[in-house]
Each structure stands twice: as structure tokens, then as C-alpha cells.
Amino acid sequence: MKITYLGTSAAEGFPAIFCNCKFCNEARALGGKNIRTRSQSLINDDMLIDFPQDTYHHFLTSNIEGDRIKHLLITHSHSDHLYPEDLVLRYGAFAHNMRQERLNIVAGGNAYDMLSKTEQHGITLLKISPFETIQLGDYRVTALPARHAIGTGALIYVIEGEKNILYAHDTGFLFDEVLEFIAEKRFSFDLISLDCTNVDIPISDEGNHMGLPNIRRLVCRLNEIGAVSASTRIVINHFSHNAAPFYDSLVEAVRSDGFIVSYDTMTIEV
Ligand SMILES: [Zn+2]
Ligand SMILES: [Zn+2]
Ligand SMILES: [Zn+2]
Secondary structure, X not given: OEEEEEEOEOOOOEOOOOOOOHHHHXXXXXXXXXXXXXXXXXXXXXXXXXXXXOHHHHHHHOOOOHHHOOEEEOXXXXXXXXXXXXXXHOOHHHOOOOOOOOEEEEEOHHHHHHHHOOOOOOEEEEEOOOOOEEEEOOEEEEEEEOOOOOOOOOEEEEEEOOOEEEEEOOOOXXXXXXXXXXXXXXXXXXXXXXXXXXXXXXXXXXXXXXXHHHHHHHHHHHHHOOOOOOOOEEEEEOEOHHHOOOHHHHHHHOOOOOOEEOOOOEEEEO
16 A cells, blocks of 8 residues: 655645745745645545645646546645545546546535535545545545534544555644544554644644644554554654745654655655
């Protein structure tokens, strides 16, 4: 099982679309792993997570044949995770000879409502609720409530295939009920992908996102309940430009934690 990080920034991108701060200007000059586009990942070659404005760019840069995608999980309705307008291009004169005639889209809350109002062709829209599990081809997908954009039904996902992945973007510190559910179900993760929007900008555990101190506390909790072990890959992802998310400096900042710093196009085999 593999996961490819197609986009690794928060909503504004890095460099941010309209920003002239010193971090963004330095990122423009450095290029490479310091250029971060909006949040999206690919599991194996057939399941996308999120559908931001940058999806088309991701398909070009990572050589993804969009018509082969079978499943799409949506975490929430923010535009860096859901840009439904491009889904309209899945039919007729826009899309010939698709190898997957139907795309399963799984969403909850406001994201589901937005998608249900979008023109649909070749799409099977599936509604998922917090703590619900559905089977999608070879994957078992469980939705859990995110501490993010409260009131909009934002979700994080557990994806069970050959290996088990917890994909937690966007979210603040996991709710107690989520940690209890993970313990109850005896999930044991091979990879966890955690919201690191703030990096070292302080944010409380009740906040909408996390930074490194929150992530360190969360990894301890997940370790205590047996969901994470020494062999679990821990990836930090979804960075704000305000936190100066330069690849090399992030790698240095988490060297002793053993965390993996995501960058656009990074693939991890688990
Ligand atoms: Zn986001
Ligand atoms: Zn900036
Ligand atoms: Zn968000």
C-alpha cells in the first residue's frame, strides 16, 4: 500500500497566492520542496483524498490518469479540500473512454450537501456519518469527526487496506470520543498523517489545527492506547505559510521525533 502526497499546504498555498511576506518570497526563490500546493493525497493508484483547486495541476505533475481513479474521499467543504466545479468535466465532450465509468465519492456534512447540488455525471455520491464504516472496493473506510470548522461536519478517515492509515487533515487535537473509538476498535496504524498547519506557532488543543507540540502530545496518547507503535510512520502535513514551512528546516525541527515531513509528490510505501 502506498500514499502519495500531491499537495501539502494549507488553504493559501506556499508561497501564498497573494502574499509578499519574507517566507513566501524565499520559497519562490528556493523552489523545489519548498513549493507547496493545496492539500490532496492518493492511496495506491485508485483512491484520492480531497479534491482541491490544484487537482488538475497535481494530475499533471504526478502523472495521474484521472479516469482511472475509483474512489474519492472528501474530508470537508473548505476550498483547499473541495472544489466541486471540476467534477463537472467527467462527462460527454470533456471525458472520452474513461476506464472507470463511475467515481465513488464519499463525503459527509456540508461537503456532501455541496456535492449533492453539483451537476453529476458518472459519480456515485455516498453519504458517510461520523463513526460509520463503509467498504469501498478493497478498502474499509471509517469516518471520524474532526475538530475543525465545527458545525460543518468535517471528517478525518481511517483507511484499512493491506495496511492501516489514519488521515487526519484538517483537525485540531482529536476529540476524546475519537480516541476512545480508536482504542475500542483496536486500530493499529502503519501510517498516521497529522495536521501540522501551525508548526511552532502556538495553538491550544481546542484549536482548529495543530502544531508540533500538539502533535507530540497526540502521538503520546495514540501510543498509550496502542494505535501507534515504534514502527508506525508519522507524517506531518498541511502547512501554513505563516509557519515558514521550508522543507529542510522542518526536517531539522523533527529529527529527534522521527516524524516524516511531507512535500508535494512524496510517496511512502507502507
Ligand atoms: Zn485545509
Ligand atoms: Zn506569506
Ligand atoms: Zn479546513
